[in-house]
Amino acid sequence: xxxxxxxxxxxxxxxxxxxxxxxxxxxxxxxxxxxxxxxxxxxxxxxxxxxxxxxxxxxxxxxxxxxxxxxxxxxxxxxxxxxxxxxxxxx
Numbered sequence: 001x002x003x004x005x006x007x008x009x010x011x012x013x014x015x016x017x018x019x020x021x022x023x024x025x026x027x028x029x030x031x032x033x034x035x036x037x038x039x040x041x042x043x044x045x046x047x048x049x050x051x052x053x054x055x056x057x058x059x060x061x062x063x064x065x066x067x068x069x070x071x072x073x074x075x076x077x078x079x080x081x082x083x084x085x086x087x088x089x090x091x
Contacts, residue, residue, distance in 0.1 A: 008040045009076040017067075020083040028065065032083060035062045039078045042071050056081050 013021075021029050038045055039060065047061040056068040068082045 009042050009071075009078050011036060011039055011078045011080060013080045017080045017083050024065070024083065028063065032062045032065055032067065035060060036067060036080060039069070042078055043073070
């Protein structure tokens with residue numbers, strides 16, 4: 001796992017999420033990573049939706065891509081689990 005942190009929350013990436021990010025076009029990947037960096041301000045983030053009946057707690061919308069993650073508000077860790085292009089099989 002890879003970690004990013006500041007005063008607010010820390011962001012960690014699973015190996016699966018990092019592999020998925022590497023497969024995305026560099027221009028889109030840069031945009032996605034920029035939006036993921038904003039998750040250090042959880043729960044005060046834009047384009048984040050709490051999910052119900054889903055494997056992960058939240059999703060971040062970045063254009064045609066979705067970033068699925070869990071957030072532990074107690075120890076303040078945002079765990080990036082998957083990055084997928086949105087289509088009929090994303091959810």
